[in-house]
Amino acid sequence: xxxxxxxxxxxxxxxxxxxxxxxxxxxxxxxxxxxxxxxxxxxxxxxxxxxxxxxxxxxxxxxxxxxxxxxxxxxxxxxxxxxxxxxxxxxxxxxxxxxxxxxxxxxxxxxx
Amino acid sequence: xxxxxxxxxxxxxxxxxxxxxxxxxxxxxxxxxxxxxxxxxxxxxxxxxxxxxxxxxxxxxxxxxxxxxxxxxxxxxxxxxxxxxxxxxxxxxxxxxxxxxxxxxxxxxxxxxx
Numbered sequence: 001x002x003x004x005x006x007x008x009x010x011x012x013x014x015x016x017x018x019x020x021x022x023x024x025x026x027x028x029x030x031x032x033x034x035x036x037x038x039x040x041x042x043x044x045x046x047x048x049x050x051x052x053x054x055x056x057x058x059x060x061x062x063x064x065x066x067x068x069x070x071x072x073x074x075x076x077x078x079x080x081x082x083x084x085x086x087x088x089x090x091x092x093x094x095x096x097x098x099x100x101x102x103x104x105x106x107x108x109x110x111x112x
Numbered sequence: 113x114x115x116x117x118x119x120x121x122x123x124x125x126x127x128x129x130x131x132x133x134x135x136x137x138x139x140x141x142x143x144x145x146x147x148x149x150x151x152x153x154x155x156x157x158x159x160x161x162x163x164x165x166x167x168x169x170x171x172x173x174x175x176x177x178x179x180x181x182x183x184x185x186x187x188x189x190x191x192x193x194x195x196x197x198x199x200x201x202x203x204x205x206x207x208x209x210x211x212x213x214x215x216x217x218x219x220x221x222x223x224x225x226x
Contacts, residue, residue: 033214042118042202043156043216056211090155097212098144098163103155 002027004104006091012110013081021076021107023091031094032074033058033101034066036087043090049074050097081111114139114207118217125193126225133188133220135203144206145186147177150219151199159201162186173197193224 004025013019025032033048035058045058049068063085065077074093078085088108092101115138125131137143144163148156160171167179177188186203203217 031212035214035216040121040218042218043204045214045216048211048213050211058213059215092156097208098206100146100158100161101156101214102158103148105155 002102004091004093004102006089006104006107008107009105010108012112014112015082016080019078019081019109021078021089021091021109023074023076023104024072025074025091025093025102026072027093027095027102028071029093029095029102030071031097031099031101032068033092034064034074034076035090035092036060036085037090037106038087046076046089078109081109083111085109086111114205114213114215116203116205116215116217118201118203118220120220121218122221122223124223124225127195128192131190131193131197131222131224133201133203133222135186135188135217136184137186137203137205138184139205139207141207143186145177145179146204146206147171147175147186147188148202148204149199150202156202159188193222195224195226198222198224 007022030051034046035043044060047066049055091104094101117136146161147159162179170176206214
């Protein structure tokens with residue numbers, strides 16, 4: 001089954017404790033992206049990747065890191081999480097940058 | 113700069129009536145426009161897209177959208193609403209600005225009353 005998977009689905013952590021949210025797709029898509037969803041703000045793009053080893057900032061990249069070492073994986077790293085990073089995070093992939101995106105189920109992160 | 117506006121936080125419609133969820137956009141170059149739907153505790157699901165061609169785009173679950181270049185709008189429509197259409201709807205634009213960024217609108221919550 002074609003899908004985007006994220007782990008973990010739920011995470012509660014404390015300020016400053018480094019964490020990684022994994023994202024994997026099995027559709028051989030070139031484009032992958034991370035978004036955060038906050039009430040009243042819709043989805044805002046954090047980082048995206050056009051292909052392996054090619055990443056670029058979205059609209060809200062501060063406090064986040066990404067890497068794209070293999071085509072299928074695009075982990076999101078919070079090196080020193082803060083409470084304002086409490087949010088619902090979605091990973092998405094698409095064949096190309098102009099194509100339909102397929103979304104993962106989301107990761108609900110709470111930073112205390 | 114790219115932007116997307118969904119001017120209505122919420123749209124209420126009676127079952128069986130037509131529905132419209134509005135979206136306007138701003139992008140340099142050719143726009144790639146999308147509608148997604150989010151059901152409670154779920155990820156986003158693709159509804160339809162406009163890349164080029166016919167201004168009326170048909171999508172999943174009986175939804176359609178009309179691309180209007182002069183008004184820079186891409187309103188989502190359905191001739192007859194169902195209670196099961198109640199969800200959060202997002203308009204999105206993708207455009208090339210040195211890389212393919214995606215901008216989403218803030219979302220419109222649709223309530224369909226039986």
